[in-house]
Amino acid sequence: MNDTPGWTSPGSASSDGQDGSGIPRPSSPGDANGSAPQWSKDQPPAGQWQPPTAPAPGTQAPARAQSGPGWGGPPQHNQWGRPPAAKPGVIPLRPLTMGEILDGAVTTMRRYWQTVLTISVTVAVIGQVAEILAQRYLVPAAPQVDPDASPSEQLQQSADTLQNSVIGMGPAFLIMLVATLFCAALLTVVISRAVLGRPVTLAAAWQEARPRLLPLLGLTLLLALMSCGIMFVGLLPGLLLGGTGGAVLAALGGIAAFAAIVWLTVRFSLASPALMLERQGVLTSLKRSAKLVQGSWWRIFGITLLTQLLIFLVAMIVAIPFTAIAIGASEGGFSGFLSGTTPENSWTFLIVTGIGGVIINAVTYPISAGVTALLYVDQRIRREALDLELARAAGLPGYGG
Template identity: 65%
Template sequence: MNESPGWASPGSAPSDGDKPGVPRPAEPTDQSDAASKWSKEQPPAAQWTAPSGQNAPSGPPQQQPAPNWGGRPQGGGWGGPPPAAKPGVIPLRPLGVGEILDGAVSTLRAHWRTVLGITVTVAVISQICDILVQRYLMPAPAELDPNATAAEAIDQSLDAMRSSLVSSAPTFAITLIGTLFTTALLTMVISRSVLGRPVTLADAWREARPRLPQLLALTLLLPLMAAAIMTVGILPGALLGGGVGITLSLLTGTAAFVVVLWLMIRFSLASPALMLERQSVMKSLSRSAKLVSGAWWRIFGITLLTIVLTFIVSMIIAVPFGLIAYAADDGLGGLLSGRTPEFGWPFLIITGIGAVIAASITYPISAGVSVLLYIDQRIRREALDLELARAAGIPGYGPEQAPDTASGS
């Protein structure tokens, strides 16, 4: 072990080569060299016995090995690999999709005081800021003329889109800052829960605080990178204007979106690498790219599944609170009439409560899946399970490591 909280030295990551201390298969020897080492005096070749028993060699029959000797046991006993150690929320071996999701939920259950203390605090502060922004800073939605021509309707739609993007910037900034703190703190909680060790909110903050500036830079860099790529893709068609410009924007925008999606998955493990390995921003991006290499579709599928599940959970919570908010503010009759409601304080407060409850559940799951994907990739590529077992003090894996070294303080 070393001083790195990621259980491996950042300068000797086995993605760049073989990891010292991890058993590797022996290199094949050259046949000509091997042949030269045989003795010239060899015993006679053994006789082959026909399946029917003809031409059987004389002499006492040879003793056959007992069934399952050295093989997989039937109902327990000898043979077979031992079960993987599980000091915390996951077994220390390559993980399946269900085990990754279960590990994220198990972290929420095992450390619910710390996890809810983080998520509820961040969600409440974020929602208060968001309510104030929506109440006092958000401009009124643009009115669309139903009698406008096709060209005028397109221009009005573009104006409404630009206005919506500008007005959503404060909300996006608030969400970004909230995600920053939850990601930093929950990463430390999950890293300790893998080892089966307790962690408090003060412990998580003390370990995460030195990495917050780098995490902020990474959190800002990825959206800016995505926005720049999308701008390059959409801008030519937007400047051209008209029907041809819209068609061009759709084509180039779709291509830009594919590029952004590929990059976001490729860099999706950068945040855990930055926090747990104490990497710089650029090195954490490179580290994530190496870990994701060859497993892009698997990580994309697990990430997409997590997004869908958290979206469903959010909708299950948000829809009832939204209906209650409509009834308390404008009445359900206003919703059914089709006119645009004017939201007041009751609506904003009730929907804010629903958003806090949803965030308290979905934030830990999203962060847990991200960190466990990072750990899973390192187990698959770098035998991190051996380091984790040593850090957890499991017998048979070497001397027990100091708690500070394993947990990242």
Template identity: 65%
Template sequence: MNDSPGWASPGSAPSPDGQTPGVPRPAEPADGPSAKWSKEQPPPGQWSAPTGPGHTPGRPAPGWNGGPPPGAWGRPPAAAKPGVIPLRPLGVGEILDGAVATLRTHWRTVLAVTITVSVITQIASILVERYLLPEPPVVDPDATPEEALEQSLASLQNSMIAMGPALLITLIGTLLTTAVLTVVISRSVLGRSVTLPEAWREARPRLPHLLGLTFLLPLGSAAIMTVGILPGLLIGGAGVLLSVLGGLGAIVVIVWLMIRFALAPPALVLERQGVIASLKRSAKLVQGTWWRIFGITALTVLISFLVSMVIGIPFAIMGFAVDGVSLGDFLDGGESPIGWPFLIITGIGAVIASSITYPISAGVTALLYVDQRIRREALDLELARAAGVPGYGTEPPGPVSTGG
């Protein structure tokens, strides 16, 4: 049974030719062949909302249960908004606003997660960068074309090695923040508060599955990139162009897959899905709306990048000033051009930036998941009922299988 209020498993989600058990729907009209109308009917314009025991409304009709006043029948009824978003299909601005509103409303819980994770990951990154990474290869400006190609390949190899530990640390940090923040956002949609221990207690059982998903996607991307560039690398100097074209093609495939599986983390956490089931679930929700998901995701990445630059550049300037290193020395390399003061100051800036961008990124992903389920599966009905919105019934949903 799904013990997370307001969320239903894929097995219980309505399909275009079916209906979800336990999710309220508008009552069928009683004007079929067996309906018998009374000879005495009320005058026109004096109908009232159906009342009495046994009536379980679905979406409240206009004018009933606090609908629009007389004279406003041309307008659609306002959607319920028990939490940070209205319970209806969302626009881009509402998704971004909901992510920011979650950070503002539950700032104690959100910042406790993001600051803790950011500090730990930044300390680990600084130590790895300072002590474990190999020295960058020296580039000879007077090298022959063959030597320049070898130096470029050596630099690429060094960069890949240097990115490995940083990527691993980032993935672990993203894993923890995604799990906890997804729970926080799911509660903020219902207008409910959640403490950090409560969010952690609910997210902790999903961490092994989320860990598998977190590593599966980058490993798959690396495999696709290897397939794209390896033939050109095996050919040698004449295959540089082939490697470039293969790499570009691999990037297109990777981006397509990343968007297709972008909603897998919230599906895994909120629906108690397994790794493969969450990937299939995401592909189903994204189907037909790939470009919309891509556009919103790209906009979120751009906003996060700009926020990181706005915060990080002043700290980098302060780091250069305190460390006594010029930008030219930094770009030229040399014997340990960067000292501890620069690493510490820029690390503080990175912690502040991550504390803001992590919740926005996780919030947009979770709200995109909610939005797609509202559009495809009328999840707004179940969310409204779970939030206690008048007119949607008060009985909890029936038992459903979680599929995970």
């Protein structure tokens, strides 16, 4: 007989003098003679269950007896449902929400601020100094715009201005690329330790990240060349055709190329942490990223887009006052700026805006690298049960050595 209440099925056959409820039947004289038991005709009416009724207005409901834990009241905390996930570090070891990914990146920066800010500030200062020198000595001066020029001359002046802008963006873009690469490599190591709740020093992060810098540089350059090649292919037919039709074709080709670049950027967005943490090669990291992103492209795109929008807002909040101060402290001030005299190559303007750039990059580098690394961890938790390996690595009880 099963002594557990509720395990006997209704209507099951009785055995050993028991009915289907498992309760022994009362004996009677007839049982001893082998005849059927004789029951009295004066039996009490069958019990009928009635639902509980609400107490009358102004009266108090009777208190229920407490017969054990969980009876007579709501269940205690964590008595029902799934237990909370383990959290040895900055994130819980389970599939993450967008808010938890952002919170994990910010918590890493706040909890390990000495190591994180040392990395980000150092990289930001070196990058800003190199960018200031490039803008001062490599970027050609902007041509003066003649308001009395003919339409063809104004078109040529606009083309020259665009050319100078592209030339000026080149060194700044390369410097920013290299600075972001070094910062992302070091911060990925820091975040991988923060997930386990283990601090890491700058020396330890550099020692672990240094062998992976050249492969990471190759991966970054490969993605940049891939994007440039796709854009060139998209614009080439319109440029070859020329005229109004060529301009329309070039615009359509540029839009299609831009969409392809965005798709590939998201698809390969997890290649950098895969290369750093799994110590894979360049092509293997690209394949790993494509596998992890598959089926979650829109989710990763949305989180990445929201992160970049937040970074842009932070950058604007910091950049606007520093730009205003730089314009006011430069020669000519706001009156010269409004009249068309741009102080972009003056030392005062470059130094003040460079200080603002250091602050912006020191804050945004850890957030961007943290979101990318935690997206990688989240996708591996969802697909490969990485949370179990992280729990074992963190030394949590119940997960093995």
